[in-house]
Amino acid sequence: MAKHETPLLDQLESGPWPSFVSDIKQEAEARAKNEKGVEYQIPVDVCEDLLGILELSFKHGRTHWKHGGIVGVFGYGGGVIGRYCDQPEMFPGVAHFHTMRVNQPGGKFYTSEFLRQLCDVWDMRGSGLTNMHGSTGDIILLGTTTPQLEEIFFELTHTYNQDLGGSGSNLRTPADCVGEARCEWSCYDTQALCYDLTQEYQDELHRPAFPYKFKFKFDGCPNCCVASIARADIAFIGTWKDDIRLDQEAVAAYVGGEFPPNGGSHSGRDWGPFDIKKEVIDLCPTGCMQYADGKLAIDNKECNRCMHCISVMPRALRIGNDRGCSILVGAKAPILDGAQMGSLLIPFIKVEEPYDxxxxxxxNIWDWWMEEGKNRERLGELMKRQGFQRLLEACNLKPDPRMVQEPRTNPYIFWKEDEVPGGFQRDINEFRKHHLR
Amino acid sequence: MDQAEATEKIVAALQKKKSKTKFYFNELAKILDLKPRAAKKLINIMVTDEVLEYWSSGSTSLYGLKGVGKQAAAEHEDE
Known part of the structure; x- marks a missing residue:
């Protein structure tokens, strides 16, 4: 018999999809039985009370959580997000229900043994509920009490060699794709760069002094599996400078049906024979490809690295050999409004240790944003407010046509008076001699 | 500016402000009249020395004198 009646939540289990309600009920049952003999350090019925408060919120149509607080571990200004319930007498199990963010391993590689250990700690000292992974990429541990925070932190850092992630006005946990470890399209070692910058900027990650959140994300290629271009204040997106490597024999094999397109995905239904014109050439956004007399030709200087042709025919087309990354800045993806894509700041940079x-x-970007950014203003908003030109000055960069997304729609770059011969003042009488009113 | 002087300045300035107990980092940097990076070093030590404490809404971090103000207020109640 459940502790609280939850008819509204029960209804959520009726669909064909997996339900978080069923997951929480399962955990509630497991905690009640305690077959492993765990010495629970927070209330055993935390999951029941979580279901109860959620049911009440559904019933009232408003939240019963209060978020924020001074909770944290000593010396860290991030990694713990305080949460309290405003009905602690009715739901004592979730009177405190703090979230902990654990910095995920690069590319989210970990062993099942590590996962078991992490879950053992969390079963004992937290609710047992996790979110693998949060939108920041972190391992999210959902729901514990204030006295458990230091205990969990000690165990994570000393026993498992793990650290908390970023939250608040910090550098957020840097997130990367699997990169060269598993992907032939990766143009640089995303995990190496992600790890290096995570270590380098520990102070920024744990001790908040920024106007607001700040995110780094690392994508090995323009397929952007981490979606850095849409949500990172600084996105590092792999690219190449030379030509796409082209294997005409493999192209012929795709056309002849010998190799399945798209690496064999979308194979749940018969789409008919592969049509290179319809499925590749006509879909090229810059029209830089041609297929004639059984030969594929690419005008590489027009290619904008959309990755479509490479994704469809991975055995025939490969990324170039002169590789590095592009740096885009100012993206953000807030829940309510104001989403913005990244703007290109550095068209190409080599990604080589020590990444100086x-x-x-x-x-340079941080110095500018920390001084000029308003409270709760993301980098992308500061760029819009002060102009891209100010960012270029802060970074000691010269304007480049590649930074302009669409001519005449985003006039970022303006002449300055000292760059114009004679300045902005002119002799109007001299001008009128040659130009009638 | 040495640490003791900075701590004194911050404590005096924050104690004077009666209307609020949580402050953005740049308000503290302004009190110290230092660039953000220089101010951060001194302010971090004040947190370690338990003069100041962090307050976080989850998305934004603020600083307050240790033990002063609401301990677990929701963000909107604090502003």
Whole structure:
């Protein structure tokens, strides 16, 4: 018999999809039985009370959570998000229900043994409920009490060699794709760069001094599996400078049906024979491809790295050999409004240890944003408010046509008076001699 | 500016403000009249020394004198 009646939540289990309600009920049952003999350090019925408060919120149509607080671990200004319930007498199990963010391993590689250990800690000292992974990429541990925070932190850092992630006005946990570890399209070692910058900027990650959140994300190629271009204040997106490597024999094999297109995905239904014109050539956004007399030709200088042809025919087309990354800045994806894509700041930069050139760009941006940014203003908003030109000045960069997304729609770059011969003042009488009113 | 002087300045300035107990980082940097990076070093030590404490809504971080103000207020109630 459940502790609280939850008819509204029960209805959510009726669909064909997996339900978080069923998951929480399962955990509630497991905690009640406690077959493993865990010495629970927070109320055993935390999951029942979580269901209860959620049911009440559904019934009232408003939240019963209060978020925020001074909770945290000593010396860290992020990684713990305080949450309290405003009906602690009715739901004592979730009177405190703090979230902990754990910095995920690069590319989210971990062993099942690590997962078991993490879950054992969390079963004992938290609710047992996790979110693998949050939108920031972190391992999210949902729901514990204030006295458990230091205990969990000690165990994570000392026993499992893990650290908390970022929250609040910090550098958020840097997130990367699997990169060269598993993907042939990766143009740089995303995990190496992500790890290096995570270590380099520990102070920014744990001790908040920014106007607002700040995100780094690393995508090995323009397919952008981490969606850095849409949500990172600084997105590092792999690219190449030379030509796409082209294997005409493999192209012929795709056309002849020997290789399945798209690496064999979408194979649940018969789409008919592969049509290179319809499925590749006509879909090229810059029209830089041609297929004639059984030969594929690419005008590489027109290619904008959309990745479509490479994704459809991975055995025939490969990324170039002169690789690095593009740096885009100012993206944000707030829930309510104001989403903005990244703007290109550095068209191409080599990604080589010790990444000094990249760090110089980052630190110049931070110096500008920390001084000029208003409270709760993201980098993208500051760029809009003060102009792209100010960002270029802060980064000691010269304007480049590649930074202009669409001519005449985003006139970022203006002449300054000292760059114009004679300045902005002119002799109007001299002008009128040659130009009638 | 040495640490003791900075701490004194911050404590005096924050104690004077009766209407609020949580402050953005740049308000503290302004009190110290320092660039953000220089101010951060001193302010971090004040947190370690338990003069100041962090307050976080989850998305935004603020600073307050330790033990002063609401401990677990929702963000909108604080502003």
């Amino acid at each position: 050139e990249i760090k110089e760009v980052i630190e």
